[in-house]
Amino acid sequence: MKIVILGCGRVGATLANMMDRAGHQVSVIDYSSEAFQRLDPDFKGETILGNGVDEDILIRAGIKEADAFAAVTNGDNRNIMASQIAKEIFHVKKVVCRIYDPIRERTYHELGLETFCPTTIGAQMLAEVLLSEPTAAKAARQDEKQ
């Protein structure tokens, strides 16, 4: 699969490395060249320096031939705009957009964008852990039984 990833932060770089190792054709866009240092030394994909809401940069990254696009910069609005360009202008089949702000995430989800909100998901997971029985207590009780 040809995948374009916007944002080479921790998430973007990890995703790019994973997809590259899985044998996909990956292009990563970031406006800072230092960000590309997060990629594996043997990363075989392409790195493109530039602004991800600029159509020319997206074209250089191969958005026209892309099967999938993920927007994971640290700016919600940048991700939203780039994802909409990928979807509406370049008709990329699979577009995923990370949005930290839960309200914004809901709005764009309703608008038909495939969105992902780390804030809600992270908080939910933390809540589950907090409300579950502490592992130490569980172990102690099991000891009593024996």
Next chain:
Amino acid sequence: MYIIIGGGGDIGYYLTKTLLNQGHEVLLLEKDATRYQALSEELGEAVVRGDACEARVMEDAGAKRADVVIAVTGEDDDNLVICQMAKRRFNVNRTIARLNNPKHEKIFQKLGIDITVSPTKAILSLIEAEIPTTRFVPLMKLRRAGLDFVELRIPAESPTIGKTLREINLPRNSNLALIVRNNQPIIPNADTMIQEDDEIFALVSPEGEDAIRKAFGALG
């Protein structure tokens, strides 16, 4: 009218001042604390500190009863989101966005922003209008009609000089609205004859632009 403006840069500031003077109810939103301080000293309660991209800020600003939301930050992605959130969440009737990159016009239109204003493009067309060698100047886009309002100056070598409009093959969906000759306006009809240096104002579909340039020999 109640107008909410997102982004308190120079454009946001002067826009707020002008609209207040015109008697409108205006609220300017600025997220940066230092900039907000400076703005509030002059604009008082007309400026509020907050990010216009945030639904809660817009809710408090009374976005539901706003007639217009104008996004004039220096970032196109922020302007897009301000306008889209205003439209989708708060049903604001008219949204206006500043475009920093003129190439974003198409995507903004496609995504439902009512009006876009590109200072870059405005300056470019001013330059074109001021340079005498340029003979074809797009003046205005009539979006709902799908037409452009353009200006042409007839060059000396134009094949249309001495011909009447009846004799000139105009592209379909185009219409000559006005000819300005020696500073006099002329409402053209089929018998109007074209002369050198005529300034022609025409309505033309985007596809017809090249044809009309060729027809008048105004290729500059």
